[in-house]
Amino acid sequence: xxxxxxxxxxxxxxxxxxxxxxxxxxxxxxxxxxxxxxxxxxxxxxxxxxxxxxxxxxxxxxxxxxxxxxxxxxxxxxxxxxxxxxxxxxxxxxxxxxxxxxxxxxxxxxxxxxxxxxxxxxxxxxxxxxxxxxxxxxxxxxxxxxxxxxxxxxxxxxxxxxxxxxxxxxxxxxxxxxxxxxxxxxxxxxxxxxxxxxxxxxxxxxxxxxxxxxxxxxxxxxxxxxxxxxxxxxxxxxxxxxxxxxxxxxxxxxxxxxxxxxxxxxxxxxxxxxxxxxxxxxxxxxxxxxxxxxxxxxxxxxxxxxxxxxxxxxxxxxxxxxxxxxxxxxxxxxxxxxxxxxxxxxxxxxxxxxxxxxxxxxxxxxxxxxxxxxxxxxxxxxxxxxxxxxxxxxxxxxxxxxxxxxxxxxxxxxxxxxxxxxxxxxxxxxxxxx
Numbered sequence: 237x238x239x240x241x242x243x244x245x246x247x248x249x250x251x252x253x254x255x256x257x258x259x260x261x262x263x264x265x266x267x268x269x270x271x272x273x274x275x276x277x278x279x280x281x282x283x284x285x286x287x288x289x290x291x292x293x294x295x296x297x298x299x300x301x302x303x304x305x306x307x308x309x310x311x312x313x314x315x316x317x318x319x320x321x322x323x324x325x326x327x328x329x330x331x332x333x334x335x336x337x338x339x340x341x342x343x344x345x346x347x348x349x350x351x352x353x354x355x356x357x358x359x360x361x362x363x364x365x366x367x368x369x370x371x372x373x374x375x376x377x378x379x380x381x382x383x384x385x386x387x388x389x390x391x392x393x394x395x396x397x398x399x400x401x402x403x404x405x406x407x408x409x410x411x412x413x414x415x416x417x418x419x420x421x422x423x424x425x426x427x428x429x430x431x432x433x434x435x436x437x438x439x440x441x442x443x444x445x446x447x448x449x450x451x452x453x454x455x456x457x458x459x460x461x462x463x464x465x466x467x468x469x470x471x472x473x474x475x476x477x478x479x480x481x482x483x484x485x486x487x488x489x490x491x492x493x494x495x496x497x498x499x500x501x502x503x504x505x506x507x508x509x510x511x512x513x514x515x516x517x518x519x520x521x522x523x524x525x526x527x528x529x530x531x532x533x534x535x536x537x538x539x540x541x542x543x544x545x546x547x548x549x550x551x552x553x554x555x556x557x558x559x560x561x562x563x564x565x566x567x568x569x570x571x572x573x574x575x576x577x578x579x580x581x582x583x584x585x586x587x588x589x590x591x592x593x594x595x596x597x598x599x600x601x602x603x604x605x606x607x608x609x610x611x612x613x614x615x616x617x618x619x620x621x622x623x624x625x626x627x628x629x630x631x632x633x634x635x636x637x638x639x640x641x642x643x644x645x646x647x648x649x650x651x652x653x654x655x656x657x658x659x660x661x662x663x664x665x666x667x668x669x670x
Contacts, residue, residue: 240277241341245364246285249337253366254438258418264332268313268360269293273325278341280326282444286336288455291322292347296329308363315358320347327360338364527556531628531646536582553630576610584608595620607668616656617664623651627666 245253256263271287278288294315302308311329324345329338340362348354416424419434427434447455450462458465530553534546573589576596584598593611609625611617619625628646648669649655655664 240279241343242279243338243340243362244280244282244284245338246336247283248285248335252331252335252337260415260418263337265296265299265311265329265337266332267293267330267334268296268311268362269328269330269336270315270322270324270360271326271328272323273341275323275325277325277344280339280341281447283446284339287326287328287339289326290328291324292319294319302363307365309366311362311364313360313362315347315360317355317357318350320349320358321352322347324358324360327362329362329364338362527553529553533628535580537580578608593617593620609664609666609668611664611666613656616654618654619649619651619664619666620668621652623668624670625649625651625653625666626669627655627664629655629665630663 252263255261269287269290270292271289272291273287274289292315294313296311297314298312300310302310313327324347325341327340327342328336330336342360345358347358348356419431422434422437427437429437450465453465458468460468530550532548532550535549537545537547539545567590569589569591573587575585576588576594577583577585578596578598582598584596586594586596588594588610590612593609596608596610598608607620609620617629619627626646626648649666651668
């Protein structure tokens with residue numbers, strides 16, 4: 237059967253008693269406390285510091301040394317009949333500083349209230365075993381304690397019923413002999429050794445390992461694993477603190493060393509064009525052309541790496557016609573439509589029968605290239621809307637065939653502009669440049 241009752245001197249009590257012995261100073265015992273042990277009897281643990289659930293506190297009634305054993309200090313505690321309404325299962329003895337010196341567990345006893353129909357005092361006696369009984373001294377407030385019958389009888393036995401006359405003061409007594417040191421008392425107790433041996437003997441054996449914080453939490457009623465207990469210690473996140481002041485600007489750091497040259501990047505891909513030093517010879521001003529005359533235009537080609545190259549090409553105007561046959565003088569379109577095709581670095585084609593202007597969408601090396609426009613008419617030709625065009629034209633004059641070359645030229649015009657000269661025939665060749 238497990239032990240449910242017992243008594244201990246607390247670690248703090250042992251420390252205070254040892255200090256009192258060394259300093260030859262008494263410990264003032266003043267209070268006792270009663271607890272209900274949370275309803276469960278138990279045997280006190282060596283490292284226990286106080287009772288489990290306090291229900292009443294009072295002042296100690298009396299303390300005396302057992303006549304049969306000088307090392308036993310008997311402490312008496314009384315609970316008045318007016319107190320109660322609780323169970324007594326544990327008892328604590330405390331000093332003037334309210335520090336718990338000793339703990340005892342006792343068989344359960346219910347302390348009733350007068351209102352419950354029963355009135356009785358409750359008496360407790362606790363025996364403490366110490367090396368020197370004089371080291372424990374009781375501090376009594378006569379207005380706050382109840383006396384036991386033994387205490388009252390002892391006091392009555394010391395009272396003289398008929399006081400005598402006050403005697404004359406006696407002569408001062410001689411100084412008493414010096415008291416023995418703690419080391420000498422140790423030797424008188426049958427021990428042998430030097431003072432160093434005596435001091436070393438004061439060190440007791442290692443006490444039992446103390447309880448962990450988690451074990452104490454479980455004893456206080458916590459239910460859960462150690463991990464859950466640790467998580468319970470973390471409180472809620474507090475509010476964000478105010479923003480601190482901006483610090484001073486730091487000094488510029490030293491310039492870093494120049495890094496190594498990187499590896500060449502991979503070749504790019506896509507439809508973009510890389511233009512390198514594109515140049516060509518072409519007309520830079522309006523130029524008059526005549527039958528059989530020449531003018532220079534650029535031919536643009538594109539390499540596989542996207543580089544464009546412009547090459548000057550000389551164009552020769554046809555010789556002036558010497559005669560007109562059939563309906564050539566009055567025809568409004570060609571009898572057979574012709575396909576006009578561009579080949580080489582720039583490609584494109586369109587059907588032309590002379591009845592309307594045409595535009596040729598060109599492609600350079602697989603990519604889109606500026607639009608070419610060719611048109612003819614009497615008096616002038618209108619460019620397509622939008623963009624900027626570089627136009628080359630031939631104008632003829634006369635009232636009947638054969639016509640004479642009246643003017644020729646080249647210049648830049650805005651889209652939608654009409655370009656012409658008076659006369660029956662006007663031929664226009666234009667390239668969209670923007």
